Amino acid sequence: SQTIHQWPATLVQPVGSPLSLECTVEGTSNPNLYWYRQAAGRGLQLLFYSVGIGQISSEVPQNLSASRPQDRQFILSSKKLLLSDSGFYLCAWSGLAVEQFFGPGTRLTVL
Amino acid sequence: EDKVVQSPLSLVVHEGDTVTLNCSYEVTNFRSLLWYKQEKKAPTFLFMLTSSGIEKKSGRLSSILDKKELSSILNITATQTGDSAIYLCAAYFQGAQKLVFGQGTRLTINP
Numbered sequence: 001s002q003t004i005h006q007w008p009a010t011l012v013q014p015v016g017s018p019l020s021l022e023c024t025v026e027g028t029s030n031p032n033l034y035w036y037r038q039a040a041g042r043g044l045q046l047l048f049y050s051v052g053i054g055q056i057s058s059e060v061p062q063n064l065s066a067s068r069p070q071d072r073q074f075i076l077s078s079k080k081l082l083l084s085d086s087g088f089y090l091c092a093w094s095g096l097a098v099e100q101f102f103g104p105g106t107r108l109t110v111l
Numbered sequence: 112e113d114k115v116v117q118s119p120l121s122l123v124v125h126e127g128d129t130v131t132l133n134c135s136y137e138v139t140n141f142r143s144l145l146w147y148k149q150e151k152k153a154p155t156f157l158f159m160l161t162s163s164g165i166e167k168k169s170g171r172l173s174s175i176l177d178k179k180e181l182s183s184i185l186n187i188t189a190t191q192t193g194d195s196a197i198y199l200c201a202a203y204f205q206g207a208q209k210l211v212f213g214q215g216t217r218l219t220i221n222p
Contacts, residue, residue, distance in 0.1 A: 032208050034209065036212075042197075042214050042215055043117075043199060043212045043213055043214040043215045044154075044199065044201075044212040045212075046209055046210075046211075046212075049208065049209050051208055059209075090153065090154075094208070098142075098143050098145065098159060098203045098210075099145065099156050099159060100156075100210060101156070102153040102154050102155075103153060104152045104153050105152045105153060
């Protein structure tokens with residue numbers, strides 16, 4: 001069966017510091033991969049999605065970037081964090097079907 | 112611009128009550144509507160609706176899509192405290208490989 005991992009689970013970073021969040025999927029090949037941010041327990045804002053290695057689509061211009069160095073690995077990065085980057089970051093995958101399946105999330109606090 | 116709107120944003124009821132959550136969409140080339148439940152971390156998939164007027168049911172939860180009205184409802188009967196969560200709906204449109212999420216409805220069931 002498929003499993004999606006995210007780490008770290010929580011992160012507290014100072015403003016201006018770099019960021020790297022990692023997501024990996026097991027049990028499937030060539031998944032579509034997604035990064036979302038959720039502010040204050042509300043809806044999900046799609047940040048990036050990828051349909052294959054090295055293919056990244058950006059949905060919202062911002063301080064963040066994404067990379068997909070391997071088929072089942074998706075990384076969210078920032079060179080310099082802003083206060084507004086605080087939030088709950090969720091990684092998700094989908095296969096041939098429409099449904100997306102979510103990882104446990106990373107709660108990021110920027111101080 | 113593709114948009115999904117949920118209402119109400121927040122709802123507090125007593126255990127045993129029946130609730131109806133609403134989701135409307137403005138999505139080009141709409142194909143499917145999905146409902147998710149988010150308790151603490153990862154949203155979990157509930158239903159996907161593609162055909163208008165056909166109810167999907169799982170225990171006390173049911174959902175139906177009205178393509179004419181561009182909307183969907185999620186009903187929960189005989190609510191329990193374990194139903195407390197954020198309920199998210201999302202629209203999938205033809206040609207895309209991504210979901211557009213609504214803001215979510217925070218449902219609180221008081222004993």
